[in-house]
Amino acid sequence: MTLTIALSKGRIFDETLPLLAAAGIVPAENPESSRKLIIGTNREDVQLVIVRASDVPTYVQYGAADLGIAGRDVLIEHGGAGLYQPIDLNIAKCRMMVAVKKGFDYHAAVTQGARLKVATKYPQIAREHFAAKGVHVDIIKLYGSMELAPLVGLADAIVDLVSTGGTLKANNLEAVEHIADISSRLVVNQAALKLKYDTIQPVLDAFASAVPA
Numbered sequence: 001m002t003l004t005i006a007l008s009k010g011r012i013f014d015e016t017l018p019l020l021a022a023a024g025i026v027p028a029e030n031p032e033s034s035r036k037l038i039i040g041t042n043r044e045d046v047q048l049v050i051v052r053a054s055d056v057p058t059y060v061q062y063g064a065a066d067l068g069i070a071g072r073d074v075l076i077e078h079g080g081a082g083l084y085q086p087i088d089l090n091i092a093k094c095r096m097m098v099a100v101k102k103g104f105d106y107h108a109a110v111t112q113g114a115r116l117k118v119a120t121k122y123p124q125i126a127r128e129h130f131a132a133k134g135v136h137v138d139i140i141k142l143y144g145s146m147e148l149a150p151l152v153g154l155a156d157a158i159v160d161l162v163s164t165g166g167t168l169k170a171n172n173l174e175a176v177e178h179i180a181d182i183s184s185r186l187v188v189n190q191a192a193l194k195l196k197y198d199t200i201q202p203v204l205d206a207f208a209s210a211v212p213a
């Protein structure tokens with residue numbers, strides 16, 4: 001029985017390589033240089049499928065992949081239906097933050113009960129955050145480059161991921177509120193775990209023992 005693992009290119013793929021190696025899995029090709037979306041490995045019974053980061057939960061939910069690795073940001077937005085999420089892999093670490101243009105008095109705006117325009121790729125996370133604070137917001141859904149929105153008057157604030165803070169700094173923005181710490185989790189299709197237990201469980205054990213500190 002083939003085991004299919006859904007991964008996204010870039011940081012998740014790079015940071016997953018040592019975890020795969022711990023499970024004795026070595027990809028046959030690098031998805032950065034290959035155009036292939038299905039990549040074989042040194043193990044005949046294991047293949048990787050390369051998908052958009054935000055699509056990983058969908059592939060695993062429907063069983064098109066047995067396992068996947070997805071950021072907590074993506075998992076919260078997806079909702080997690082049909083997914084078993086056994087291991088926090090402690091990779092792709094960053095923070096979900098509210099940020100504004102330098103000089104914008106966010107706390108005054110919130111205290112005064114102003115209605116805020118918030119641009120984000122994460123409408124669910126943003127909506128829940130502001131609802132819990134009792135702040136009225138209009139959410140503007142974007143697919144990237146959120147940092148631009150306050151600079152051109154599209155939004156008062158953004159909800160986005162921050163790691164080094166370099167992107168905010170380069171765009172004259174500042175973080176004003178922490179929403180959540182983010183890292184990536186291993187996600188498993190619940191039916192696959194039962195059907196392919198003998199193949200999947202050793203991979204879960206190897207990943208768990210190789211989680212970086």
Ligand SMILES: Nc1ncnc2c1ncn2[C@@H]1O[C@H](COP(=O)(O)OP(=O)(O)OP(=O)(O)O)[C@@H](O)[C@H]1O
Nearest residue numbers: 010011052053054071072073074092093094161163
């Ligand atoms: N600057 C960062 N530092 C560390 N981890 C990050 C950073 N930005 C994003 N991540 C984490 O890595 C995951 C994958 O990010 P990546 O940039 O590869 O995909 P994306 O471009 O956000 O997704 P998509 O292609 O679906 O739009 C995110 O879901 C998040 O959990």
Ligand SMILES: O=P(O)(O)OC[C@H]1O[C@H](OP(=O)(O)OP(=O)(O)O)[C@H](O)[C@@H]1O
Nearest residue numbers: 144145160161162163164165166167168
């Ligand atoms: O605080 P920093 O270290 O600057 O990282 C933050 C940036 O990283 C992410 O973008 P990413 O690099 O993934 O670009 P993308 O979303 O356009 O793929 C995020 O959306 C921020 O823009």
